[in-house]
Amino acid sequence: MPHVRLNGADLYHEVTGEGDPLVLVHGSWTDHTGWGPVLPALAASHRVLVYDRRGHSRSTGGTGPGSRTQDEDDLAALLERLDLGPAHVVGNSFGASIALGLGARRPELLRGLIAHEPPLFATVANDAQLRPLMRVAQDRIDAVAERLSAGDDRGGAHLFVEEVALGPGMWERLPDRARETFVGNAGTFLDELNDPHWDEIDFAGLSALTVPVLLSYGTTSPPWYAKIVGGLAEAIAHARIRPLDGAGHVPHTTHPELYAATVTGFLAHPTAA
Helix, strand or coil: CCEEEECCEEEEEEEECCCEEEEEECCCCCCHHHHCCCHHHHHCCEEEEEECCCCCCCCCCCCCCCCHHHHHHHHHHHHHHCCCCCEEEEEECHHHHHHHHHHHHCHHHEEEEEEECCCCHHHHCCCCCCHHHHHHHHHHHHHHHHHHHCCCHHHHHHHHHHHHHCCCCHHHHCCHHHHHHHHHCHHHHHHHHHCCCCCCCCHHHHHCCCCCEEEEEECCCCCHHHHHHHHHHHHCCCCEEEEECCCCCCHHHHCHHHHHHHHHHHHHCCCCC
């Protein structure tokens, strides 16, 4: 299987298609297979790299607790080792935070950036309107972490899907493989939460970005994501914002045609109004 040893971890990856390089960075709990519904459409015009982030599914985690900076370093090293930089980088959820963090630290590796709903909660922590809602969300995340810390990976995964990420009833609607992936990758979520800077971003670094940037959020998602995206757009003056009508936190799985069209449309015309 295609693994590459980087920064103390063995990263599983797959490359498909031809054209300009395009890298897809998955969020928490999942892995590269989550991009399956949009991969054919994206690979029709780009050379697409998908991979399992450290500690997820087929990739090892190295030693010690992980951090988002470590994930950013992994992505940078992967682009350099596979000679794919500069690349268009697409990230979802925590993967979007990684993509943005890499853009702030290593902008020379990017030719474009697309980020959907990065959970950069620290950037809206002082929003009085959001504070009560986010307190409830934090209580739910704390409950997930408590179950995981007690060794109840399945219970924690179930709670995260139902109460934090996708909504009531969604656990049973997930395919069996997706549920098992959530359970298998549960420990990596604790690693992410234990990083004291997991929900922060370097606005000064982002403001220096010159590559095309698209920031998206789902119209059915919690309201803080639109606020986070708006704050990022203030820092990246040329960034475009795209609300995805009817979609939520994982549009590449729930609304694959809409999301693939959004990505390919932006890549084809990144400076369009």
